[in-house]
Amino acid sequence: DAGVIQSPRHEVTEMGQEVTLRCKLISGHNSLFWYRQTMMRGLELLIYFNNNVPIDDSGMPEDRFSAKMPNASFSTLKIQPSEPRDSAVYFCASSNRGQGYGYTFGSGTRLTVV
Amino acid sequence: GDSVTQMEGPVTLSEEAFLTINCTYTATGYPSLFWYVQYPGEGLQLLLKATKADDKGSNKGFEATYRKETTSFHLEKGSVQVSDSAVYFCALSGPMGNTPLVFGKGTRLSVIA
Numbered sequence: 001d002a003g004v005i006q007s008p009r010h011e012v013t014e015m016g017q018e019v020t021l022r023c024k025l026i027s028g029h030n031s032l033f034w035y036r037q038t039m040m041r042g043l044e045l046l047i048y049f050n051n052n053v054p055i056d057d058s059g060m061p062e063d064r065f066s067a068k069m070p071n072a073s074f075s076t077l078k079i080q081p082s083e084p085r086d087s088a089v090y091f092c093a094s095s096n097r098g099q100g101y102g103y104t105f106g107s108g109t110r111l112t113v114v
Numbered sequence: 115g116d117s118v119t120q121m122e123g124p125v126t127l128s129e130e131a132f133l134t135i136n137c138t139y140t141a142t143g144y145p146s147l148f149w150y151v152q153y154p155g156e157g158l159q160l161l162l163k164a165t166k167a168d169d170k171g172s173n174k175g176f177e178a179t180y181r182k183e184t185t186s187f188h189l190e191k192g193s194v195q196v197s198d199s200a201v202y203f204c205a206l207s208g209p210m211g212n213t214p215l216v217f218g219k220g221t222r223l224s225v226i227a
Contacts, residue, residue, distance in 0.1 A: 004157075033214060042219045043203070056214070091157055102148050102207075103215060105157035 004094050006106035013113055018080040021109045023092035025073050032075050033103065034067055035091045043091075049075070082113045116141040120204050120218035127194055127225050135189040135221045137178075137204035145206040147171075147180055147187040148215065152201045161189075161202070194225045 093103035162171030
């Protein structure tokens with residue numbers, strides 16, 4: 001299994017531009033989590049899905065952020081328009097809810113908004 | 115709500131020293147407990163887990179015991195190596211693992227030769 005795959009690994013964009021981060025889940029996993037990591041705030045849960053359905057998006061900082069799961073194996077996190085304070089490392093993680101034993105994380109996308 | 119408190123870092127140790135990273139939690143019911151490790155430039159990786167009281171999780175020489183009476187899950191290793199330098203996160207989830215993991219703030223460990 002290739003694990004959780006995120007793309008791109010690095011993204012540098014100008015303020016005001018739209019940014020789309022992508023995540024491919026591990027086959028058979030049915031829960032998907034998006035986290036943001038910064039030095040100041042640590043790991044923050046943004047949103048999570050069970051069986052493609054968004055369960056809790058209370059961690060999404062603003063309406064500029066949106067996330068989708070168009071199918072069981074893929075998710076996107078979109079920021080429109082982006083701002084410098086969105087600069088962070090964004091991780092997605094997947095799990096098999098039935099097993100209930102922790103997550104598998106992707107390698108992250110380092111986003112820099114200038 | 116549920117929460118995890120870890121000792122603040124950074125922790126700097128010499129090679130072969132004994133490591134303890136403290137973790138305590140607050141949760142309703144009986145959560146599952148985890149330690150994750152993040153190496154530079156990488157995502158978090160599951161290091162070990164315990165799902166009920168008195169369980170001991172172990173992996174790569176690291177150990178942690180689920181102590182319900184003290185609501186703790188301290189991470190220990192008898193002899194650290196330079197390659198153990200990383201950030202360590204304590205986390206908990208609901209008893210069936212069907213709620214999002216709640217992470218501590220992480221503890222950075224640096225091991226010097």
